[in-house]
Amino acid sequence: MKRWLLAAAACALHPPLSAQDHPRLLFGREDVPALRARIRKDPHQAMFEQLKANAETGNWGTGPVEGEYDQIISAHRCGFLYALTGDDAWARKARGWVEKRLADASVWGNAKKKGLTLYIHGIFLATTYDWCFGAPSWNAAFSKTVSETLKKQADVIFKSGGAEQNASPASNWQGLRWSSAGLCLLASDEASSAADLDACFSKTCRYLAENLGRGGSGWNCEGLGYTYYPMGNGVCPFGVAMARQNPSKDLRKATPAAPFTLWTVYAATVKTGTGLWRPDFADDNPGTAAEGTMGFAFWMCPPELHPGLKWWYDRTVGPQGDKTYDCARFGIPASILFHPGDTVAEKDPMTIGAWRALFADTAGNGMFTFRNAYAGPDDIVLQVFAKLLGNRGHSGPDSLSYRIYGLDGQWAVGGGRYGPKTNGQDVYFRSQNTVYPGDPDGKLAINSERGRVVGHRLRDDGGGWVVLSAGKNNVGTSNHTRRLAVDFSGKSGAAAAVVIADTSADGRFWQHCALEPHPITVEGNAFTIAGPGGNSLRGTVLHPAKTELKTGMRPRGSKAGAFENNTWVAAPGEDGSFVVVLTLQKAGKPAPKVSASGTWTGTPKGTVTVGGLTVAIEGDAFQD
Structure with missing residues (x-):
């Protein structure tokens, strides 16, 4: 199969055929043999091994399973491992975690519950159900319960959005709200309104346009922490699933900046002795738990950026980096699905004109x-x-x-x-x-x-x-x-x-x-x-x-x-x-000697000398 799930159009090739045809969100049953073949070769084999090691850990990919997010995301990981292996032991584990979450009635169909909690539970129940449907340990009665729960979750998210929500259309809340409702509708096998699904898509598109603007390089107005969270866990999974269901509905076309927003996850990240860091603005949070955006970038971004994405993925979280493979939340499944492996030749991002232009x-x-x-x-x-x-x-x-x-x-x-x-x-x-x-x-x-x-x-x-x-x-x-002005010439x-x-x-x-x-x-x-x-x-x-x-x-x-x-x-x-x-x-x-001459009050006109470098400023421009 040609570059399985990697080319821009690949996610639209196999729309779901009918109700109860699973998996159908991020890939179809006809893709499963190729998926199982790809995890027999690095780097995807290493990702697979890391996923098995992290399957039942905290939602950040480390530590014990303690909270509600840890449980539902453990279900998600185990469900994906069932899809990867066909081993019902993983489906049984996934069912066990789902049963724990279903026992907490407060998080299902409850408009008084915090919205973000509703959204995360809906998203990860949707993927788990999609991947485990038909497994020996998921009998018809249990699957029916899960399907009905997904429809109920979609309805309350669609109609109310839950408690405490930030109603700004540019807010990460709205990106997660509408993408989670849409993903639940796409996963559930209960009857639903096509108009509701269309509204989820249009409002997710509105979120991208309001957040990123109508052009530019894709930087999130709330900062990179709020790129990771909504994009990795909700917007991108829904975008892939929606494009498979209806190729004319492509989130990458929501606004001209949309194809570049996951490029920003890579653009400023640096390696240090204390791990990965990057600058952040707005709701300032410079951590780098990328939550699936490292992998989804290969779906979201245009092909001319893929060689640079691969270069920096492999050197940060990949085989030449810390080997975590973006382990938080949706991270490793997204990496297994979308990292191109040897089908794309890596290239230093600094040598890619389209990259630097951003x-x-x-x-x-x-x-x-x-x-x-x-x-x-x-x-x-x-x-x-x-x-x-x-x-x-x-x-x-x-x-x-x-x-x-x-x-x-x-x-x-x-x-x-x-x-x-x-x-x-x-x-x-x-x-x-x-x-x-x-x-x-x-x-x-x-x-x-x-x-x-x-x-x-x-x-x-x-x-x-x-x-x-x-x-x-x-x-x-x-x-x-x-x-x-910034100078890297060494002068x-x-x-x-x-x-x-x-x-x-x-x-x-x-x-x-x-x-x-x-x-x-x-x-x-x-x-x-x-x-x-x-x-x-x-x-x-x-x-x-x-x-x-x-x-x-x-x-x-x-x-x-x-x-x-x-x-x-x-x-x-x-x-x-x-x-x-x-x-x-x-x-x-040693630090170089520095000096300045000229007029600096009001409209500046002068020169600044830094070692062997001279920088001239006149008014509102630097003189090259």
């Missing part, structure tokens, strides 16, 4: 990515966020803010999630890498204004520059323009050099935040952030020429890995303008 997100939410490599701990990634669509769903106060990860560290981070407060306001307001109109720990005039792109240029080596502006940035600074003598020139009407503090294990020391107008193994970030404030740097530590709104706090450094200023150089050095390498 680094400039000018028509979506406005994420700009600068990156030097996809290789290992020496990779460096900087992202800066225009926030072109403003606040949507779970948003953060991060317009014009930046993040820096890589070189085995977390050098510039956000403030975590909303929730915990200091001085009556969410603590994550206080830990943005931006210009503040007053003390970041004082009372802030938070707003939801969007930024705009003034100009940009990206180079083939991953460097370049961007100029962004906002009438007010989200922490209340007026007429803020941020000019930011500076550093692994990376970053030049930032900020102007504003009333900015009085320039701030930079790092993760807790990175201590910050100050010497005159310069600061040094220490990293693992002696790597470092050196920052120098060139304007104002004289400033008294302040440092400290404050709590995050949520943990980043095991860490609960951020370190920070702030430079006071009086004229609203700041010029700062950041350089990243490997252990044993």
Whole structure:
């Protein structure tokens, strides 16, 4: 069978034939022989072995089965193993976990239950039923009970959505709500309305359009944590199943940005000595439990990106990486189904023009990515966020803010999630890498204004520059323009050099935040952030020429890995303008000397020298 389930059209080749024809959601019974053949060869054999080892563990792929998500996802894994092997022992295990969940009547057809709990139970019961239908241990009476439960779950999700839901059409809640209802309808063998299924599809499409925008590179307005969760567990499984049922209904066509949204899962992820990390914005959560999106990316993304996806999959979670195969939730089943194996030749993403073109997100939410490599701990990634669509769903106060990860560290981070407060306001307001109109720990005039792109240029080596502006940035600074250039050429003598020139009407503090294990020391107008193994970030404030740097530590709104706090450094200023150089050095390498000449207040015109690199700025552009 040609590239089984991998080509863009493959999922539409075998629509379900009739009621009680199973499996039918992600693949058909005619695909099962090829599926069983593929797990006899690596990397899919290694994925299969990992799935068996993880089958009855916590929903994140590790630890004991304790909570309700652990149980229903254990059922899902065991059900897929039955489909892979035909061994009824796995179907019996799946049935045991399903029976435990069915015994809790509160999660089935209950509009008063938290919506997300309804959605996850519906999704994973649907896949388990689809894969185990017809197994010797799933007799007709039990299968009928499960089918009826799925219809009841679909109805309550469709009609009410459950309790506590975020009703914003851009929210991950809505993506999961409509995709879970649709998946339950597609799995159940009870009579249902075609109009209801069509509505689930159209509202899932609306979620993608509202969340991603009508164009651009596919960055999620709520951050990558809220790409993993709804896309990996609901939107993508429903998208595959819907396209198999009706090829004209393809979620990848919901909005021009949709085919690229799972590219974002790969784009900024870096390898470090403490595992995989990546920058995050909005509802800031920099963990990397990708929940199936690593595998589903090969279905969602256009073929020209597949060689780069394979390159980075294999080096992060695959055979050349940590060998977890994206083990959380839907992860390993999605990887087994969609990772192309040897049918696609890998290619370094930095050599793929279509990949690098997505680094400039000018028509979506406005994420700009600068990156030097996809290789290992020496990779460096900087992202800066225009926030072109403003606040949507779970948003953060991060317009014009930046993040820096890589070189085995977390050098510039956000403030975590909303929730915990200091001085009556969410603590994550206080830990943005931006210009503040007053003390970041004082009372802030938070707003939801969007930024705009003034100009940009990206180079083939991953460097370049961007100029962004906002009438007010989200922490209340007026007429803020941020000019930011990144250089990976080595001319500076550093692994990376970053030049930032900020102007504003009333900015009085320039701030930079790092993760807790990175201590910050100050010497005159310069600061040094220490990293693992002696790597470092050196920052120098060139304007104002004289400033008294302040440092400290404050709590995050949520943990980043095991860490609960951020370190920070702030430079006071009086004229609203700041010029700062950041350089990243490997252990044993000195930071290059830096200097500036010109006029920096108001409309900037001058040059910044970083080692052997000269950067010229005039107005709202860098002079190449």
